Every structure is written in structure tokens, then in C-alpha cells.
Amino acid sequence: MATNCTHTDQIHDVHPNTQGCEECLKTGSWWVHLRMCRTCGHVGCCDSSPNKHATKHFHATQHPIIQSAEPGEDWSWCYVDEVPV
Numbered sequence: 001m002a003t004n005c006t007h008t009d010q011i012h013d014v015h016p017n018t019q020g021c022e023e024c025l026k027t028g029s030w031w032v033h034l035r036m037c038r039t040c041g042h043v044g045c046c047d048s049s050p051n052k053h054a055t056k057h058f059h060a061t062q063h064p065i066i067q068s069a070e071p072g073e074d075w076s077w078c079y080v081d082e083v084p085v
Helices: 022-027 053-061
Strands: 034-037 043-045 065-068 076-078
Touching: 022 043, 022 053, 034 053, 043 053
Parallel strands: none
Antiparallel strands: 034 043, 034 065, 065 076
């Protein structure tokens, strides 16, 4: 397992596409915490949420890095290398 993220070249200067989880907003579902894709700006719900849309976005797109979209949090995670960024 990697000790550093090897995908930082896929980080782009993106902004959140929505103010909440994109898929949950469409279906009327709810979320616990929000994560933003650092490649495209997709906002999805975390793995503690019923639908786990952030992880589903990773599996669908292979965009490797998410960032917390929660106020006061400043961290990113690489799904591929399974390390903080």
C-alpha cells in the first residue's frame, strides 16, 4: 500500500456543483456528510450516508481524490492509494 497519494496530478481547481449531494437532491434522500470530487466538482454523500454517492462517483468515474465539503473541515482522501492527500 502506498504511503503517499500518487494521483495529485488529477487535482483541479474545481468548485462544488451543488450545495448538497447531487443524487440525493434529485431523489429526495438525505445525507450525513458531503464530499467533493477534486477532479470535477461532483458533490456526493459520505460512506456514513445511506447511499454513499461519493464512493459510487469514484467507482463510476475513477476520479481518485475527494475533499470534505463540510464547514470547518480541510482534508482530502485518495480512494486508490487509501491515504490522506
